[in-house]
Amino acid sequence: MPRDIRLHGVTDNQIEYSLIAAGADIHRRFFFNVDEAGDGSIRVFSPSNEFILSQDGIKHRGNGGSFCEYMFGVDQPLADQAKNDVINRLVMYGATYDKTNGGLVFSDRTDxxxxxxxxxxxxxxxxxxxxxxxxxxxxxxLQEQQEYLLKLLGKAIKRSPAAGLGHDNVIIEEALLILDNPNSQFFLFKLVNRKHQEYHKLFESLYLKNKKIADDDFSALSAIAGMHGIDRYQQERIRIDVMYKHPDNKRIVDEYKNILISCNRKGEINRLENARLTRLKTLSVRNKIPGALFYTLDEMLKKDKKIVVLEESEYISETRQIMEGLFLTEHQIENSINREDMLKLLFAKKKAAENRDHVFEEVLLDASKLCDEKIRDGADASLLDGFSYLITFFDRYDSTSSIVNQLGFMENVRVSEEMLRSLLGNKQEFDRLKPGLFEELFIAGITDNKYLGKYGRKKLDALVSGLKQIEEKQMTTAQLLAMLLALDEEERTYLTVLEHVRERIRNFYSKFSTKTDQELLKAEITDELNHKKIVFGGIPEHLFLETILTIKKEAVYLHSLLPEIIGNRDIALREDFLENSGLDRFYVEELEREYFELNELDMDDLYQIRKGLN
Known part of the structure; x- marks a missing residue:
């Protein structure tokens, strides 16, 4: 026998209706009439209940209510938003929400x-x-009936995907199964706005192709909206809902929503949560997810919520965002570290090192611990792969930075061919991330450092030039090693000669300006160094002359310029001398310290002078 009877049609204003009566002996019941003499309205009824469909809308009386699939961005109770399986909006006739008690209040006024x-x-x-x-x-x-129906059907209706899919038969079957009464009847009324439906179908078909709308396609959408008189608000609602339901978008937006809901309940957004939210927005840009989806959630859930922010640098905040992104709870979210993320992390690491900021390493350590915990608890192995990729680059960074800084700032650094091969491999990996990244990360900052000495600069110039020539097959690592070792030997000789010349002048010579004095001094120093087996053979002329020039510059600074700098607090004069003299800044600062101690001057004055400079 028939289980249901349906009335199907379309109103003059393009509202498609399906009026369905289902249940026991429904074919034996008289349950509807049509006002053919009047406005053509259709009345469906049962004892104490009725539903009237007219050209302009509906009227209802008795028990029951309405339901529909939630559209993304509509006002939604927080309790519903927090439950991922609640997908439908349910309104029971005669029910109102009591804000004081946080529950529903029913009445007999259901019409x-x-x-x-x-x-x-x-x-x-x-x-x-x-x-x-x-x-x-x-x-x-009616109050009792409504409370009973909500308890009986509410949970199933709010969670049934059949409403969004338009599967009327499934809705009816689910309801009759729950009613579990052979004599019960369920009356269902489905109303579809065909104008909105046409706009929705076209936008959905266009958007699902490549997640964007071409100008010509947008013109077609605008034409349909204009023809049907669809206002801008409804157009926006429909577009946002379609974009949200795209599987790639939904996963990320739902994770964003879940974090916001958790924060909303606490009344605040802490630093880590804010980092995760920002990271999800970054992922959304990568995945071409419209920002409107996030703005809508922010307006509903983030508004008026206190963001707890501890003072920290922008590069640390960016690091937190990227690291938090690795551990998003939705496994389907594509949250791997990409090229752009890796670049941000490397520059953040560089900045942290320059600022002696240990927070960066703390964030990395926390992420490492969390990664271990998640892998132990059964997380996908791809998480470990992603984290290992990151750690490998950080190890490359530490190794490269250590070698480059030793060459630049340390004397008598012994370089090996193996070290150069490692450096070359690291350079190629960094430059693969971004052309010129090696020099940007490790060379540019050092060459601008005021404490970089002349031999440190020579070695770095030789290194950069040599690595480039090796890549171009114009030099071998052995040849580059020979160049660096020669510079190292020259530096060692220069420093040794300089030390002995200073000592000799301090103890035996008051003058060394004439050529005769210099030749005599050179001969004595050569004999002394040969005797001590520090230098074998003669001292290169250019090195000896360079030591004499250095000592003259030091004397000018100590006896003429430094007293003037101290007396006039002339920081610019000090800086001009250090910039143009070519003297080692470390050694000059040591001379200044000795001068202040010897003359019993206030060391705070020296610190103030240096502070003004540095």
Whole structure:
């Protein structure tokens, strides 16, 4: 026998309706009439219940209510948002929300009316359902009936995907199964706005192709909206809902929503949560997810919530965002470290090293511990792969930075061919991330450092030039090693000669300006160094002359310029001398310290002079 009877049609203003009566002996019941003499309205009824469909809207009386699939961005109770399986909006006639007690209050006043315009504005823009029930088990006052129906059907209706899919038969079967009464009837009314539906279908088909709308396609959408008189708000609602339901978008947006809901309940957003939210927005840009999806959630859930921010540098905040992104709870989210992320992390590491900021390493350590915990608890192995990729680059960074800094700032550094091969391999990996990254990370900052000495600069210039020539097959690592060792030997000889010349002048010579004095001094120093087996053979002329020039510059600074700098607090004069003299800044600062101690001057004055410079 028939289980249901349906009335199907379309109103003059393009509202498609399906009025369905289902249940026991439904074919034996008289349950509807049409006002053919009047406005053509259709009335569906059962004892104490009725639903009237007219050209402008609906009227209802008795038990029941309405439901529809939630559209993304509509006002939604926080309790519903927090439950991922709640996907439908349910409104029971005569029920209101009591803000004081946080619950629903029912009354016997369940009759009402609703225009189509308001129905598709407050509910779903495409499809809305209404229902009432006739059963012997549902009795008492309307208030009691409504409370009973909510307890009986509410959970299933709010979670049924059939509403969004438009599967009327499934909705009816689910309801009758729950009613579990052979004599019950379930009356379902489905209303579809065909104008909105046409706009929705076109936008959905266009967006799902490549997650964007071409100008020509947008013109077609605008034409449909204009033809049907669809206002801008409804157009935006429909577009946002379609974009949200794209699987790639939904995973990221839902994770963003879950974090915001958790923060909303606490009343604040802490630093880590803010980092995760920012990271998800970054992922959204990568995945071409419209920002409107996040703005909508921010407006609903983030508004007026206190963001707890501890003072920290921008590069640390960026590091937190990227590291937090590795551990997003939705496993389907593509959250791997990409090229752009790796560049940000490397520059953050560089900045942290320059600022002696240990927070960067603390963030990395926390992430490492969390990674270990998640792998231990059964997380996907791809998490470990992603973290290993990151750590490998950081190890390359530490190794490269250590070698480059030793060459630049340490004397008598012994370089090996193996070290150069490692450096070359690291350089190629960094430059593969971004052309010129090696020099940007490790060379540019050092060459601008005021404490870089002349031999440190020579060695770095030789290194950069040599590595480039090796890549171009114009030099071998052995040849580069020979160049660096020669510079190292020259530096060692220069420093040794300089030390001995200073000592000799301090103890035996008051003058060394004439050529004769210099030749005599050179001969004595050569004999002394040969005797001590520090230098074998003669001292290169250019090195000896360079030591004499250095000592003259030091004397000028100590006896003429430094007293003037101290007396006039002339920081510019000091800087001009250090910039143009070519003297080692470390050694000059040591001379200044000795001068202040010898003359019993206030060391704070020296620190102030240096502070003004540095």
């Amino acid at each position: 009402g009316s609703l225009s189509f315009e308001k129905m598709f504005f407050d509910g779903n823009a495409i499809c809305n359902y209404f229902f009432f029930v006739n059963a012997s088990t549902i009795s008492g006052s």
